[in-house]
Amino acid sequence: MTLKRVVQYSRIGTKLMMSRTKKETWPISVSFHVTKKCNLKCKHCYAVLDTIKEPELTIEQILSVIDELYNHGTLSIRLLGGEPLVRKELPEIIKKVKSKGMFCELVTNGTLLRKRIGQWPELKKLDSVCVSLDGDKILHDSIRGKGTFNRTIDGMYALIETGIPVRLHGALAADSFADNHEPHKSLAQLSAKYRIPFNIATYCPNPFKNSDDNANRESFKMSSQVYRDLLELKKKGVMITTTKHILEKGVDWFNYTDKYILYGHTDNLPPGHKLCQAGITNCFINSDGGMYSCIPRWAKGLNVIHDGVKESYEYMIKMRKIDNCLLCYNLAQWEYSSFFNFADPRLLFNMSKNIFRLLHHKRH
Ligand SMILES: C[S@@+](CC[C@H](N)C(=O)[O-])C[C@H]1O[C@@H](n2cnc3c(N)ncnc32)[C@H](O)[C@@H]1O
Ligand code: SF4
Numbered sequence: 521m522t523l524k525r526v527v528q529y530s531r532i533g534t535k536l537m538m539s540r541t542k543k544e545t546w547p548i549s550v551s552f553h554v555t556k557k558c559n560l561k562c563k564h565c566y567a568v569l570d571t572i573k574e575p576e577l578t579i580e581q582i583l584s585v586i587d588e589l590y591n592h593g594t595l596s597i598r599l600l601g602g603e604p605l606v607r608k609e610l611p612e613i614i615k616k617v618k619s620k621g622m623f624c625e626l627v628t629n630g631t632l633l634r635k636r637i638g639q640w641p642e643l644k645k646l647d648s649v650c651v652s653l654d655g656d657k658i659l660h661d662s663i664r665g666k667g668t669f670n671r672t673i674d675g676m677y678a679l680i681e682t683g684i685p686v687r688l689h690g691a692l693a694a695d696s697f698a699d700n701h702e703p704h705k706s707l708a709q710l711s712a713k714y715r716i717p718f719n720i721a722t723y724c725p726n727p728f729k730n731s732d733d734n735a736n737r738e739s740f741k742m743s744s745q746v747y748r749d750l751l752e753l754k755k756k757g758v759m760i761t762t763t764k765h766i767l768e769k770g771v772d773w774f775n776y777t778d779k780y781i782l783y784g785h786t787d788n789l790p791p792g793h794k795l796c797q798a799g800i801t802n803c804f805i806n807s808d809g810g811m812y813s814c815i816p817r818w819a820k821g822l823n824v825i826h827d828g829v830k831e832s833y834e835y836m837i838k839m840r841k842i843d844n845c846l847l848c849y850n851l852a853q854w855e856y857s858s859f860f861n862f863a864d865p866r867l868l869f870n871m872s873k874n875i876f877r878l879l880h881h882k883r884h
Contacts, residue, residue, distance in 0.1 A: 525647075528621055529623075531621060532595050532596070532621070532622075532623055535593075535595055536548060536595060545800050545801060545837070546592045546593045546594065546801070546833070547589070547594055547800075547801060547802055547803045547833065548593065548594060548595050548596065548801045548802065548860065549594070549595065549596040549597075549598070549801070549802040549856070550589055550594050550596070550597050550598070550802070550803055550804070550805060551597075551598040551600055551627075551802075551803070551804045551805070552582070552585075552586075552597055552598065552599055552600070552804075552805045553567065553600055553601050553602060553804065553805065553806045553807040554582060554599050554600070554601055554602075554604050554607050554610065554613055554807065555576055555601040555602040555603070555604060555606060555607040555807055556569050556572045556576055556601065556602045556806075556807035556808070557569070557576075557601070557602045557603065557606045557607070558601060558602040558603040558606065558629075559603050559606055559629075559631060559632065560603065560629055560631070560664050560665055560668060561665065562629075562663055562664045562665075562693075563662075563663050563664075563693055563694070564654075564663060564691060564692075564693035564694065564723055566724055566815050566818055567601070567602065567818065568818075569602055571819070572806070572807060572808055572819070574808030574809075574810075575808065576807045576808065577807065577808065577809050577825065579609040579612060579613070581809070581825055582609075582613055583612065583613070583616050585805065585809070585824050585825070585829060586613070586616050586617060586620070587616075587620075588829045588830075589829065590620045590622060592829070592830070594622065595622055595623060596622055596623035596624075596625070597617045597622055597623070597624055597625075598624075598625045598626075598627060598650075599613060599614070599617075599624070599625070599626050599627065600626075600627040600628075601807065602807060603628065603629055603631075603632070604626055604627070604628060605626075605628055605632040605633065605636050606632070610636075610640065610642075611640045611641075611642035611643075612642075614626075614642045614643070614645055614646060615642055615645070618645045623647050623648075624645070624646055624647050624648075625646065625647060625648040625649070625650055626643070626646050626648075626649045626650065627650045627652065627689070628649060628650070628651060628652065628675070629651075629652050629664065629668070629672060630651040630652065630653070630671070630672035630673075630675035630676060631668055631671040631672055631675060632675070633649075633651075633674075633675030633676070633678050633679060634674055634675055634677075634678040637678050637679070637682055637684070643682075643684060644682060644683075644684055646684055646685070647685065648685045648686070648687060649679055649684055649685065649686050649687075650686075650687050650688075650689045651672060651675060651676050651679070651686060651687070651688055651689065652672070652688075652689050652690075652691065653669075653672055653673075653676075653688050653689070653690055653707060653710070653718075654690050654691055654692075654693065654696070654703060655690065655696060655701055655702075655703030655706045655707070656669075656701065656703070656706040657669040657670070658699075658701070659696065659701045659703055659706070660672070662695075663693050663696075676688070676714070676716070680714065680716075686716055687716060687717045687718060687719075687761065688707055688710065688711060688716055688717070688718035688719075689718065689719060689720075689721065690703050690704065690707045690718065690719070690720045690721070691720075691721045691723065692720065692721065692722055692723045692739045692742070692743065692746070693723055693739060694723065694738070694739050695738075695739070696723075696739050696742075697738070697739065697742050702749075703720070704720045704746045704749055704750060704753075705749065705753075707720065708750075708753050708758045708760075711758060711759050711760075712758055712759075715759070716759070717759040717760070717761045718759065718760065718761065719760060719761045719762050719851075719852065720746055720747075720750065720762075721850070721851070721852060722739075722740060722743040722746075722849055722850065722851070723739045723740060724780075724815040724816060724848075724850065725780055725816065740780060740849070741774070741778075743770065743849065744770065744771050744773065744774045747767045747768075747770035747771045747851070748771050750762070750767055751764065751767045751768065751771070754767065762851055762852075762855060763855060766851055766854050766855045766858070767851070769790070769792065769793065769851075769854065770849075770851050770854075772790065773790060773849060775790075776788075776790040777790070780816075780848055780849050781816060781845060781847075781848040781849075782845075782846045782847050782848070783843070783844055783845055783846060784844035784845070784846050785844050787846065789846055789847055793847055793854070794854075794857050794858050795846060795847070795857070796814075796845070796846065796847045796848065796853060796854075796857050797853075797856060797857040797860050798813040798814035798817075798840075798853055798857070799812075799813025799814065799817070799836045799837060799839070799840045800813075800837060800840065801856075801860045802853075802856055802860075803833070803836060804818075805824055806818075806819055808823070809823040809824045809825040809826070810822070810823050810824075810832075811823070811824050811829075811832035811833065811835075811836055812836065813836050813839075813840060814848070814850070814853065815850070816848055817839075820839070821835060821836055821839070822835045822836075
């Protein structure tokens with residue numbers, strides 16, 4: 521890790537601690553959909569891109585929103601979409617985020633990485649690139665399209681060769697376990713081979729379909745076994761970014777409920793869980809400027825350009841209270857929420873370990 525990065529992360533860490541002593545809240549971490557365009561059409565995608573009728577934000581609007589987020593205290597920006605690598609102004613966006621000293625992660629399907637790394641030197645400024653990989657070649661191609669696995673793996677190689685920090689992220693889809701596929705084990709093998717950290721996300725019901733999304737009950741129920749397996753693999757030293765203690769909660773969830781989302785007026789939190797922070801200290805901004813708290817509330821909210829960033833944030837908090845949503849089965853969000861509630865020192869240790877691993881992956 522370079523001295524510059526150590527100073528940068530120490531500054532972010534200090535600001536983070538200070539932000540938690542303040543009374544007012546603000547999204548410390550923002551996931552920004554910088555485009556609604558995508559070069560793929562994945563079966564499981566929550567961002568139902570063809571339903572977004574509004575135009576994308578202009579580059580000037582995106583840069584000014586980033587300025588405003590930073591001025592209010594945002595410390596980390598994750599760039600996603602659609603596919604962020606199709607947006608021609610992505611280098612300008614990365615430059616802006618990094619010029620503010622914020623942590624910047626790109627989430628990508630990876631298929632355009634090799635080409636873009638050659639074209640855009642700004643990609644080397646990224647603190648992390650999260651490459652989406654949903655299982656072995658057959659499974660990944662069945663979800664994301666023929667030939668995508670090879671192109672994504674090639675993108676991952678390009679990151680390794682260039683020394684850009686990389687992690688893998690697998691999302692479960694409705695039929696991820698059909699034909700004896702075990703997506704989490706495929707990712708574990710790749711992770712061990714290339715010494716790259718990874719995690720697995722449960723399929724999140726698409727907010728434009730029935731929220732129960734029956735087609736995915738099977739995949740949802742399998743999550744408990746997936747997290748049980750990940751606990752075993754983690755014991756053997758496989759680089760899984762999720763904390764042991766959060767994986768244990770993921771296994772335990774089904775002992776209390778079989779629902780994906782719990783609401784305050786009807787449900788109780790399983791023991792040891794903290795109130796979800798989505799829409800409070802983290803949130804999403806859609807490609808048209810809509811601010812929303814989390815994937816189950818995708819595309820719902822005020823618009824940061826038409827209504828203002830602060831106003832959209834205040835509305836989002838109000839909606840969280842009205843909906844009275846407590847928690848959903850999203851382990852990455854649990855980890856984030858527990859961390860920002862300073863619930864457990866093990867999370868701070870785990871996060872430091874993940875950043876260290878991310879920046880120290882071996883080159884092949
Ligand atoms: C919407 S994509 C946008 C970035 C990029 N196009 C990609 O595929 O990585 C962001 C992340 O959400 C994940 N994702 C998509 N649909 C999902 C769903 N229904 N449940 C959980 N994760 C999902 C993707 O696998 C990806 O890692
Ligand atoms: S590549 Fe990403 S944004 Fe595009 S359809 Fe797939 S999951 Fe959705």
